[in-house]
Amino acid sequence: MEMTYKDAIKMAMVEEMRRDEDVFLMGEDVGLYGGAFGVSVGMFEEFGEDRVRDTPISEAVIAGAACGAAVTGMRPIAEIMFMDFTTIAMDSIVNQAAKMRYMFGGKAKVPMVLRTPGGSGTGAAAQHSQSLEAWFCHVPGLKVVVPATPKDAKGLLKAAIRDDNPVMFIEQKTLYKTKGEVPEEDDFIIPLGKGEIKREGKDITVVSYGRMLPRVLEAAKKAAEKGIDVEVVDPRTLVPLDKEMIVESVKKTGKLLLVNEAVKTGGYIGEIAAMVAESEAFDYLDSPIVRLAGLDVPVPYNPELEAAIVPSEEKILDTLIKMVRKER
Amino acid sequence: MEMTYKDAIKMAMVEEMRRDEDVFLMGEDVGLYGGAFGVSVGMFEEFGEDRVRDTPISEAVIAGAACGAAVTGMRPIAEIMFMDFTTIAMDSIVNQAAKMRYMFGGKAKVPMVLRTPGGSGTGAAAQHSQSLEAWFCHVPGLKVVVPATPKDAKGLLKAAIRDDNPVMFIEQKTLYKTKGEVPEEDDFIIPLGKGEIKREGKDITVVSYGRMLPRVLEAAKKAAEKGIDVEVVDPRTLVPLDKEMIVESVKKTGKLLLVNEAVKTGGYIGEIAAMVAESEAFDYLDSPIVRLAGLDVPVPYNPELEAAIVPSEEKILDTLIKMVRKER
Amino acid sequence: MFNSKKELYQEMYRRMNQARFFEEKVSYFFARGMVHGTTHLSVGQEASSVGACMALRPDDIITSTHRGHSQVIGKGIDINKMMAELLGKYTGYCKGKGGSMHIADVEVGNLGANGVVGGGHGIATGAALTQKMKNTGKVVLCFFGDGASNEGSFHEALNLASVWNLPIIFYCENNLYGMSVPQDKAMNIKDIADRAKSYGIKGYIIDGNDAVGVHEKMSEIIDGVRSGNGPVLVESKTYRYLGHSKSDAQVYRTKEEVNSWKERDPLKIFKNKMVDMNIMTIDELEKIERETKQEIEDAVDFANNSENPPIESVTDDVYA
Amino acid sequence: MFNSKKELYQEMYRRMNQARFFEEKVSYFFARGMVHGTTHLSVGQEASSVGACMALRPDDIITSTHRGHSQVIGKGIDINKMMAELLGKYTGYCKGKGGSMHIADVEVGNLGANGVVGGGHGIATGAALTQKMKNTGKVVLCFFGDGASNEGSFHEALNLASVWNLPIIFYCENNLYGMSVPQDKAMNIKDIADRAKSYGIKGYIIDGNDAVGVHEKMSEIIDGVRSGNGPVLVESKTYRYLGHSKSDAQVYRTKEEVNSWKERDPLKIFKNKMVDMNIMTIDELEKIERETKQEIEDAVDFANNSENPPIESVTDDVYA
């Protein structure tokens, strides 16, 4: 069935809430209003205010209460309205939820999902547009998911809800309205930690995820017209990472381009580059590993500036061509 | 003059506070008590409670007020007692202090230093032992410093205090009592962004910083006994990073080992590896770039477990030998 | 600053009208997709914001919010640069990098709107600390909403400001909703001013739709703060007429409720008062209305005729 | 749970003594460098913690703090596993991974001590939400200190718990200091219980050194919470005798102040009360003292004879 990324997310939540009464949704304006981006529209009507809970504007306790509810037997889905505001909830996420199991010697489990939208492109400027997934990937105990298609969004969110660990489920604002085929089956699950080769190719590997993925696929299509055969790997889950899929692809193509929206310095594609550079794929690399990422600046308001800070399709295409033709 | 890392930090603060009355210190128990690690002992007596300010236990407003004081003309030094508690102050640091200048089109400056100690090794377990520098390096607008010696601590902290940007000054708990020669001059400054070759060598480059640096230097010394000539680069400032120094060193040695204490996945040495893998140094690399880092686990309490999660001197030595002898 | 009450009230009316017309214009632009991003309009809250700001001295300091147009206009701002910023132009206050949620003018004591609810609490507290340490005699007015008073930053800031006895007014514009959530679903108390007790400071409730009253009461309160009595919490009861932001179907409230508040429109109330008190005539008031309306049109021209920021400027000003 | 007042009070005295002797032992170990890390002892606060916990049902839930030994012992704990955890052993509650600051026993409703001041507020609130949603009839007792009440998490949690009418008791053990900072330098109010007003909930002040009083008042309060009246804030006034943590010269307070509190020692008060009320004889009480002392010695033996965690276990239990 064709549907939007947004509706696929809702479908996953609705199915899981029907299936398991321990699952519930909480967050700012998720109820009657249906969420700042309309993701949960209609859920309040179906499940009522007990299971679709509007909270005060209090991010720290949203995440903290989700943790406390999870460790005592619920399976909360907590929404933080913008990823930028996870800054207010970091203690709850990082020091509490992520570490509880380990600190307690394995005697606790914290099955919670924290949904939050990341990314620029909506004209909301520096405090509403960040891509901070790299932070969470640096925290043992958390799993981190960034779906790029409606299908992945549904399958991965269902897996996240059923997972017994805290999962950061990072949605992409600018993908909410994009459409795609989504399986309707209730038991359609995409296991966390499995990447997907979104396009097969032999000349170069591109690893990308989230908002940048459609651009990469477009660029790959155009590259094909120029006789360049691009393989596109979408890890989908950043932690745990499907290292094998990436390493195997690089061994096959000998070239690696990494693309993400987050600012370059310290971004997660740096981790992937480092992982490859220390793997057996190193010896197969015939040229430097290239990263295309956000400029190292806060997100500006002006639409042209805002567009200029993230890799464009042209830039990706250009880089692909240069890398394959070995121009530097 | 020989002194401890801790006293070198104090010396920097005292000198700057004598020089510039806009500089002041605030934080939990920094006053009469002298700070949780005793860094500011005696400063309260010299400067009084107006300039050495005890705060309530309120990390968000400590960083937020530092930002507000800085933008209105003071030069605050704010202490967050453990780096783990910067989680509570992330909005103030990341969304406010780091972005204010850019968001306002360059019409503000935020000259503040946020001092906080990182690292394990003190038996304080998962919530008092993290090394989270990678997070801050991923935030444009912040500078990030991690000194490894008393001398660097003094020179860099003075530079940080005089800098017109928010600087994360990350101290190393387990280095507080280590000693070293420290210049007494009032105008001894180490510019932010300049690395230092802590040991020259030609066989392999090791980039390391903070707590791991002394171990790396010890291992390098032992390696020398085995005829392996190790070059040790300490970037000292992680942002801005002295890329040139690292790239040049790798071009010279053809091998790169990276060592830090932070958990491996998403750590800042991944960024350095990626930077080298996309630089001109790539073509000089004759083997994979190796990272030795903390295990991907929260910090455990038991002392043997705690010691086991970070790279040991033996492990570093071993890796050096293997890399140079090309065993994999 | 003003030679007479009349001058003061003329300026007050001018600023309230600037705010109203500015936002009506912005609303029009957004509805037509002529502006990028989103905005939060304060139509209905002009008396609360302008009345409070005008009780400050010109060199006092404010921190503003996402719903900050009336606040920064109340403080006194160059409307051209503000409109230019909304349109993302290089001549704007933030050179097109900030937009509606980040209007700032640090030099004249406007420390900026904030995209983070509660994000200004700590900044304002630190700004007040500077005033105290440097003994400047200035005070800080920290704007925030009813919803923001549920953020942890509210608690930490008020507590610290109280312990340090800082010259700051925490000014809560209670418009009854935090986005879609009504006050009574976000807190279990009627008056946010009651939260002052947690910090051992004074709490005040004022009618935020009566600019004259706001100004008088705030003048008194600010005097106390300036003279070293420490921080206060003021709750200004008011209402926003329009949706929370660009796209809001307002399912969470009734038309009747909105209309009942429109009957207490701050501009109308003010106008009537001026006439009743024989301070200004209808003609004088209407002249101000016409002038400010024209000012806004001029600002639109200014903005439209301004350049976009050069693409290279995108990497400027990350660091000082 | 108890067949008589006497049984109850016997158990109460036993737990208070367990706590006291446990901590004296831990203090001894630390002073000799026999334990790694740091610890925060609650000597002097036993009545406050044990009295409150024993007003709970055994299946009720607590969140504890960095100064949590008396709290978790009050809730009822296997002292062997606790001592083993302090010594970092594999038989400890957390398999040696948590130590003093993370003692937890989730299955019996102890959601753990917390190294983060204020870190338990949100967790406790969420745990209370579970009880409400699953209609279990259980309540949550959330421990924290005076200092913690200045964290933003305090504010957010009390507000949310109030709005959602959750079965939770926010229990502030006010020992007058947050580390070195006395209450009056950390807040501008005398009674933390007054902060309840910000959330429209009830605030209570109790004498935390009188176990019998604590227990009685808390039983009443807990009944109300259990019956659906919503959260409350209780301030238990007490004092810690020892330094904040391992290394603390205590320059911030006088010996006289410490001694004046020692005169109101919770164990002494309790003992006298038992005798005065003819509930237990001195002999009976002293027998409990001897027994618990022995228990602690046995726990030390248990811990000493326990294995360290295998090094491989370091990567266990990061994920479920």
Ligand SMILES: Cc1ncc(C[n+]2csc(CCOP(=O)(O)OP(=O)(O)O)c2C)c(N)n1
């Ligand atoms: C920390 C944070 N959480 C959530 C939001 C999204 N948001 C923007 S405005 C708003 C409502 C704020 O309510 P209130 O403080 O009453 O101010 P008002 O909008 O009514 O003026 C919300 C939830 C935000 N910007 N920042």
Ligand SMILES: Cc1ncc(C[n+]2csc(CCOP(=O)(O)OP(=O)(O)O)c2C)c(N)n1
């Ligand atoms: C978020 C955070 N900030 C600071 C600390 C360091 N610290 C540990 S205990 C403590 C004092 C806590 O005071 P209070 O809440 O009154 O509890 P008490 O120690 O008196 O029992 C401090 C500052 C911490 N552990 N967590």
Ligand SMILES: [Mg+2]
């Ligand atoms: Mg509001």
Ligand SMILES: [Mg+2]
């Ligand atoms: Mg205390």
